[in-house]
Amino acid sequence: MWKNNLICLHFQRATIKNGCVKKTVNKIGKLLKDYRKKANLTQPQLAGASGVATSIVNDVENGIRNAGSKTLDRIARGLNLSDEDRFTFIMSGLSLSKRDFLIPDFSDYPPEVLNYLPFVFQKSGIQPKTVKKIILPSKEDKRFQIILKNGKAMAMEIRLSPIK
Numbered sequence: 001m002w003k004n005n006l007i008c009l010h011f012q013r014a015t016i017k018n019g020c021v022k023k024t025v026n027k028i029g030k031l032l033k034d035y036r037k038k039a040n041l042t043q044p045q046l047a048g049a050s051g052v053a054t055s056i057v058n059d060v061e062n063g064i065r066n067a068g069s070k071t072l073d074r075i076a077r078g079l080n081l082s083d084e085d086r087f088t089f090i091m092s093g094l095s096l097s098k099r100d101f102l103i104p105d106f107s108d109y110p111p112e113v114l115n116y117l118p119f120v121f122q123k124s125g126i127q128p129k130t131v132k133k134i135i136l137p138s139k140e141d142k143r144f145q146i147i148l149k150n151g152k153a154m155a156m157e158i159r160l161s162p163i164k
Contacts, residue, residue, distance in 0.1 A: 026063030028092045033061045035079050035089070050078030060093075067093060069100040088136060120156070121146075 036046050036057075043061070047054040051074055059065040060075070067075070072093040076086040090103045106114065121127075126146065135145035143155035 026096075028066075028089075028096065029061045029063045031089060031092060032057070032075065035081065035085070036061070039079050041079070046075065046078055048078075050074045052078075066096045068097065069094055069102065070104050073104050091136075124154075126154075 036043070039046070041049065043057045044054045047057045050057070052071055056065070056067060056071060057075065060067050060072075069090055072090045073086070076089045081089060087103065094100055094103070102114070118128075121131075126148070130148050130150070131146060132149045133147040135147070137144055137157075143157045146154045146156070148154075
C-alpha cells in the first residue's frame with residue numbers, strides 16, 4: 001500500500017459469481033487497522049476517542065460496511081492523524097461511498113472551487129471513465145498525478161501566490 005510515500009488507493013469489494021460470494025480485500029479496512037495499531041489503540045479505545053460505536057470501527061476494519069465521510073473524519077481525528085493523512089484516509093472512504101463526495105471540511109467552499117479540478121480535466125479532454133488512478137501529492141513529489149486507462153500519465157502542480 002505504501003510505496004515511496006505515495007498512496008495508491010485500490011479498493012475491492014466482495015462480489016457474487018455463480019451464486020458464490022468471492023471474498024476480496026477492502027484496503028480502507030487495512031489502512032484503518034494500520035493507523036489504529038500505529039496509534040497503539042484497541043477498537044473500543046479508538047471508538048471512544050472518535051465518538052463512534054465500536055461496531056463501526058470493527059465493521060470498517062473488516063470490510064463489512066463503508067462509513068460516511070463524517071464518520072471517517074471523526075475516526076481520523078480520534079487517531080490524531082495529520083491533515084495529509086486525514087485527507088487521504090477520508091478520500092479512501094469517499095471512493096467507496098455512494099452518497100458522500102466531499103470531505104466535511106470542504107462543504108462550505110464555493111462551488112467554483114469544488115468544481116475546478118473536474119473543469120480542468122474536462123478542458124484537457126480527460127473524461128471520468130478514462131481515469132485509472134490518482135496519486136496525491138507527497139513531500140517528495142508535489143505533483144497531483146493522473147494515470148489514464150490507456151497508460152498515459154499526467155501531472156499537475158498547483159501553486160498559490162499573492163496577487164499584487
